[in-house]
Amino acid sequence: MADDRQYHLKLGGNAAAHVDAYFEYRKIVGEDDDGKLFTPEEYEHYKKTVVPKRMKNRLFVSWTSPNGMDCKLIGPETPCFCTHRYKQHKTDFDVLPEERPILLPCRVKGCRCRSYHYVPLNGSQPIRCQCKHFADDHSETQPYKCKKGCGKCVGFKSSFTCSCTQPTYVHETLVETKEEREARGHPVGYDVPYAAMGGLTGFSSLADGYMRLDDSGMGVPDDEFLNRPIGADDHPFLRMHASTLNQLEGGGRRGQITSGEVDQLSDQMSHLKRPGETDMDFYERRYQERQKAEKARARGAIGYKPAVKPSKRTAPRK
Numbered sequence: 024m025a026d027d028r029q030y031h032l033k034l035g036g037n038a039a040a041h042v043d044a045y046f047e048y049r050k051i052v053g054e055d056d057d058g059k060l061f062t063p064e065e066y067e068h069y070k071k072t073v074v075p076k077r078m079k080n081r082l083f084v085s086w087t088s089p090n091g092m093d094c095k096l097i098g099p100e101t102p103c104f105c106t107h108r109y110k111q112h113k114t115d116f117d118v119l120p121e122e123r124p125i126l127l128p129c130r131v132k133g134c135r136c137r138s139y140h141y142v143p144l145n146g147s148q149p150i151r152c153q154c155k156h157f158a159d160d161h162s163e164t165q166p167y168k169c170k171k172g173c174g175k176c177v178g179f180k181s182s183f184t185c186s187c188t189q190p191t192y193v194h195e196t197l198v199e200t201k202e203e204r205e206a207r208g209h210p211v212g213y214d215v216p217y218a219a220m221g222g223l224t225g226f227s228s229l230a231d232g233y234m235r236l237d238d239s240g241m242g243v244p245d246d247e248f249l250n251r252p253i254g255a256d257d258h259p260f261l262r263m264h265a266s267t268l269n270q271l272e273g274g275g276r277r278g279q280i281t282s283g284e285v286d287q288l289s290d291q292m293s294h295l296k297r298p299g300e301t302d303m304d305f306y307e308r309r310y311q312e313r314q315k316a317e318k319a320r321a322r323g324a325i326g327y328k329p330a331v332k333p334s335k336r337t338a339p340r341k
Contacts, residue, residue: 053099053110053218054130070216073115078214080116082125083204084109084221085239086141087197088187093209093239094194094232096222097141104179105129105136105163110219112139125198129163136163141196143183150183150191152176186233209239264295 052061052069061069086095095101099110112127119125129136142158143150149158154169154176161167166178181191201211212224222228222239232240253265261268296305 050217055218074216076117077115077218078216080119081201081214081220082114082116082119082127082198083201083209083211084127084139084141084196084198086143086194088185088189088232089193090187090189091207092187092232092241093222093235094185094187095141095143096224096228096239097139097196098221098223098228099217099219101141101221103129103136104140104142104158104161104167105131105134106159107131107134107136109139109221112136112219114219114221119200127198134163137165139196139198142179142181143185143191145183150181152179152181186231210237 048060048066051074052066055069055073084097085093086097088094097109099108101109103109103112107129111131112129114127124138126138128138151157152161152169154171154173156169156171156173156176158179158181160171161169161176161179168178169176183191185191185194199207204211210224227235227237227240230240235241236243253261253268255262300308
């Protein structure tokens with residue numbers, strides 16, 4: 024029998040503040056509370072003892088191509104080859120280890136993963152090994168052999184191509200300190216108290232390497248790239264108005280255009296909706312432009328005096 028009872032929840036004015044406080048708690052503590060919330064006293068003690076060490080000994084984790092570009096910057100929710108997320112691995116150290124590479128073992132009970140190892144996805148699906156089985160069909164320990172009884176698989180190796188045009192197997196999961204990352208010339212951002220931030224330093228870190236314009240990605244484009252002609256790879260809006268923009272910039276034919284052409288192009292551009300302009304503002308602006316044009320035509324008609332020619336049927340005066 025269906026329950027037809029209705030419930031009416033009343034939330035106080037500070038309910039949103041409590042939600043924000045919980046999200047802040049979860050970002051700072053991460054998985055360290057083992058699923059049981061700290062008491063206020065435990066939480067304050069945690070922030071005084073763990074957070075300073077975390078901000079001092081932060082580790083930056085990235086999936087790097089042979090040319091040094093960070094194709095993927097690892098964040099708290101980024102999955103490992105063992106299918107567990109980065110925040111479920113050891114990410115805080117009282118003292119940074121001296122041996123390299125730095126190992127980040129998985130903390131999930133029963134998982135044999137010795138260190139975080141990133142493996143990309145094909146859309147939302149895991150990629151396949153050369154033995155035709157998925158990544159999660161392989162062991163979580165090196166050399167990540169197939170668990171499907173595949174005799175020919177000596178270790179996971181995928182020919183899946185990254186967006187940087189390099190195959191997956193030539194990439195490496197790089198764990199580095201702040202000093203080591205700065206030595207590579209890559210951004211380190213600000214010191215933050217949040218757990219398992221990995222390589223994230225800003226919103227641009229969520230994009231793939233070939234889309235980032237900082238030193239960890241493609242870098243700032245040069246003037247030749249920015250000033251190249253509009254082509255098939257550009258935004259549809261630019262391609263649609265390429266001819267108008269070329270005329271406005273001179274088109275390379277004379278280096279400058281006449282005042283009449285400027286007026287004509289300005290009239291064409293006025294028909295376009297401007298960035299940040301609402302529908303009401305656009306229609307009001309177009310109405311005012313039409314009113315102004317009609318008044319200008321009316322003034323021109325009043326000041327116009329046609330030349331009077333004598334009629335042939337009119338007899339000349341004596």
